[in-house]
Amino acid sequence: MKINLTIDGKKAEVDSGASILDAARQVDVEIPTFCDHKDLMPFGSCRICVVEDDGTKRLFASCVTPATDGMVIKTDTEQVKEAREAILELLLTYHPLDCPVCPQSGRCDLQDLAFIHGKDSGRFAQGDAEKKIDLDSPLIEMNENRCILCGRCVRICNEVQGEGQLDFVGRGFPTAVEPAFGRAMDCEFCGQCIQACPVGALYSRVFKHTTPAWELTPVRTTCPFCGVGCTLNLEVKNDRIYHVLGADDEGAVNNGFLCSKGRFGYEYVGNPDRLKTPMVRKGDALVEATWEEAYDRIVSGLKKIREQSGADAVGGIASVRCTNEDNYLFQKFMRAALGTNNVDSVARFGHLQAVEALRKAFGIAAPTDSMADIEKSDLIFALDANITEDANVLGLKVLKRVRYGDGKLIVANPRKIKLAKFADTHIRHRPGSGVALLSSIINVILEEGLEDKEFVAQKVSGLDDLKASVADSTPEKMENHTSVPADQVREIARSIAASPALTILLAPGLANAYTGEDTVCAATNLLLITGNIGKPGAGIIPISEYNNIQGSMDVGALAEFLPGYQAVSDAGARRSFEDLWKATLPSGPGLDSEGMIQAAEDGKLKGLYVMGEDPLASFPDRGKVSGAMENLDLLVVQDIFLTDTARVADVVLPASCGPEKNGTFTNTDRRVQRVRKAINAPKNTRDDWKIISELGTAMGYDMSYTSAMDVYREIIGVVPFYAGILPERLDKTGIHWPCPEASHPGTEVLHTDGFPDGRAQAGPVQFQEPANGTADYPYLLLPGTLLYHSGTTTTKAVSLNDVAPTAVAEVNPEDARSLGLTSGDWVRLKGKKGSIEMEARVADRNMQGTVFVPTHYRDTSVNTLLTYEPVKEKGLTFVSIEKIESMAKDAEG
């Protein structure tokens, strides 16, 4: 039903249930607000938004008063003006007028309104609220004296973030917003509260007293950390980032929300450890060099290897962090300038396998659904994915759908993750038994005839094979592997079958090594038999841990694919690239990431060029990687810090980082987004694409480009599904590929018009019994990411390290008892490949028999323990846990 009303003489028409404030905004009548927030439920506390009902002459708070038909509202009467001024006067009576030192000064709603009203004093004596200033919390500081108790922070922390860290404490005038019992904040440090605060009560501790807010210039760009690709406004001045806000317009993916990394992780950019000059190895030492010297060393080294051992004796590791342009030129350099397909990235260890499963099933190697589309999902199935930590802002979309929408949530995760608290069902299956779980669900659906028969008949091939492969996977039989009660599986299977729109979320990657291609394959089968592909609110999103995994693969930084997933083995594709690139391209299959390490170990690979990656820290089996590196004749590392791999390199090239360059990222839901240069890079560094193009040219292959966006124009010419994403279309928003032409809006949900091959392919589910620990190595290692860090990059952000400074192993209380461990003890985790030492914490998030270790920390490299087998064969890594004397004590001793 529509409601018609008049506001200041303007006619407004709104939906039933809309507030007077909504209606006023629609007709551009400005009403001041403090407590109102677009993403929060109406609260009605500040009362500044009062308006007058012309009929009754009564005042109403417009934000919480529903518009009614025929209402005549006035916002500019004497009565309204007096009421607003009275509220403003009261707020200012006890609000400290410390604007000169307030971090919000210059963009404070209270200051602005006071400015407009133009009174510098009130009728009532200025008083001191005498409340607390939080000096203990990391990252976020709260000055309760400045707080106007609008409750935005309290509500955003609860309603949006699902944390409830802050609440009102006390009564009457002394009421304050605080964490429970007045303790320091111990939360996700997302800083949503900072951004929501209309005054300077909550602010970034890092930003405070650095520079006046009004001197900052916002630069819109894309967050460089996880695959969500949040839209940021970096606030900069004089080549320094001071502050970060989430963009909250329609073109942003994140509604203004950010996680701790996005909001505080920028500090890595200004870290003094940044590489500032090229370096070349002289004997045992890396010494500073000019760019010319470094290039000479690389060019001569590469040429020598190529001449002596052939182009395939050189390999390149591309970067899942760098832009599409950097990666495109990198693979072009490897293929056209050097003549090898040996180019790959860490996508190999997780995400590639996931999207490969999707390509085999649906024909396109990418997530089928968009993150925004979760809004329409009826059932969200989060399998082995810790979404609120791996992709925090995507987690917020899930929380919103589940808490305030009609969406149900099934969490299948051995760990008690945050999302489990909000789930309708939490399944704690044994780690590594995801395939068994999905098989049993599929078994029930098929056995009970609950599949979407019409969809399957029209659009799916291979159902018989699938049926045969799961015929034996009854919930009762699978219970032995999954530990999930058969009845519960049946119930879940039925609710999945009954849901109109199902979205599956997964987080493949080295950190979740047990979510591999077979898990994703099983998930695609579940979607196919229930008809949950190609419609709104349905599909599958494997979440990428890194910002540009999807993009790096799209542009060809993979051994077997030219840009746009055109196979190197496809002569036709090769020929067209040869025409475009004016070069002869290698036809042989290239070595993938693991293959290159193996070849180096075997002495077959002699040169390795690493761009924006640290294989020693991020590839499995650190020992093996280390040996491989030592074998190389030439190791080139191009990065922003002196990484472990850079330390053993022959040439180190200093690159610029995300906020210092232009280009594009493609996020986890195929959305191509702009990366914008916000500040100048350190003087002697260069953009990755620029370095590669210069080296290509130096190698005798012309790779001159005028800018990163010049490179991007070439990309959209060779990647068909990027063809319509013209650079100018990316000014205000991102575009989901496929977008074949400039007039195409982009594709949020894939396969709405069917599948590239006509039908989707259900595949047999290859269920393997998960491995068990042995007497020597009884504990299953669960490597994983932390909310506060992204790869190793954010460990270079000083303030984030205040929250999560070191690796801590999480041990189940039962295990801790038998090991005689208490929180704070030191442990040694030992596996077949090596051992690492760290502090332990007793926490019941893990199942008995498992130990969780974060992957971010250089000095506690979890990859020391990992082997290549888990990745390929779905085995799992087992370790022993031994209590040791603390390293600190050793140092003292």
Added chain:
Amino acid sequence: MASDPVGQKIFIGMGTCGLATGAAAVHESVQEALKKVGRDIPIIKTGCIGMCSKEVLVDIVQPNLPRVTYGQVQPEMIEKIIEEHLVGGNPIADLAIGQIVDEGMDPFKEIPTYMDLPVFRKQKRIVLRRCGFIDPDSIDDYLATGGYQGLEKAVKSMPPADIRETVKESGLRGRGGGGFPTGLKWEFCANADGDPKYLICNADEGDPGAFMDRSILEGDPHAVIEGMAIASYAIGAEYGYIYCRAEYPLAIQRLKIAISQAEEKGYLGQNILGSDTSFTLRIKEGAGAFVCGEETALMASVEGKRGMPRPRPPFPAHRGLWDHPTNINNVETYACVPPIVFDGAESYAAIGTEGTKGTKVFALAGKINNTGLIEVAAGTTLGEIIHEIGGGIEGGREFKAAQLGGPSGGCLPANLVETPIDYDSLIEAGAMMGSGGVVVMDDSDCMVDVARFFLTFTENESCGKCVPCRVGTKAMNAVLTRITEGGGVEEDLENLAQLGEQIKKTSLCGLGQTAPNPVLSTMRYFRDEYEAHIHDGKCPAKICTALITFGINEACTGCTVCAKKCPVGAITGERKELHVIDQSLCTKCNVCFEVCKFDAVVKE
């Protein structure tokens, strides 16, 4: 043991007021005394009959003889009462304060009947009719006095819509203070979409000086339960909560007993009295926030959230507890329901005034002789309540003003004693019915200080959510405090009036919307007192310590008591000689004034 005359009983007032004045010890003495005389007769622990100032009350009931009430009973008086009255048959006229003479009985001599007592003569007791006359822990007592007949009539012979119609016709308006027509409220909830529906009894009585609801719950808990059961049937609400503040332990205890008795007898629970209506009733204890008496804050509190009001609409009838349709009434409103349903709307509507039907319970407190509970027909004047029922002002001083409706209400001055007490007249006079608290002030009370007292209460009890209430009350209080300390300036009165109006207009809930009333009404009726503080630096009532000095005049006999009692040693003087106060040491604590038997200490 000698055989006891059948029908002998002893009543002891053991409501909170009785217990506070020593009823437990009296009870013990009664038990001992009975043992001594060898009589084993029932001792009824009854609720408050209303005469709180006369507690402990002990009544002797003998068959076919008037019931005699003894007031201000001490344990040592018991033996005499038992021996002479109960055993000897001779009531002690000196100790008795009244007798209830039923038809056909001969009154005892020299003891006034209840109807002779001004405190009772002008009362009309409907809600309080059982308080002080039954054992609240006995459902049988309740049943014997017509209890649950309203519910029985309702579920057996009246469709729900008829009940709502009856309540509408009775003219009953919410007794919690708002005065919204009860039948209409029920109608809204009954017609709202949503299942289940909830029924809530607001027993979060928190006004200073108000104790009506507590006494009803302590004295006649089944009446409230019956009223709720009828409402649940009339509305279709299957679940109910009584939200009672935890500071009322006796009320909670009695409610618990009453609920389990009612469940046992089939007045609560599934299929009430064999019908297909069901009502499950639970008690939710509040944690002591005044604001939880506001219905939306109350519901938040029941839900386990911070008790903070939210804007209305949506009203509870549409989206209340857990977003379900909910009907909230207060204790007294529910207690009015059984007689309305049983006796019919007309008999109730016959009482009261045009706009306010029926009776209203008031709690009299402050400088009045008969502090306690009364119930009068609406329209009774303030003067009747204070001077007749209330027995006039303590110590024979002059009546100055009465604060009606607690901190949300307003002050009525002595010259408005003819104001009839009903919803509309009181609003017109700048006060409000509120829940029924009447705090009486005499000429020794400073009205600026009184206003400050009530405003301090609301300032402290503001939930802190909205700006006008949270900050506005503090800002007003700061001005009032300054005035009482002699720092008042000309603009203060204008500023107080303006800010007060803004707070009323812009606050989120009733607490803030009424918080300035005590200030605004005292400024309206006692502006001269404010002006005396501001212009002359004087407190006419000699209360505001900053504006007065203590001195000792010629009447001093040199008894030295004041010097001995002065906590700061500010008074000096030889025995039998005029004493002197050292102004530099005096803290104006008023002790010397209080202890001087010769009115020699004076305040200027």
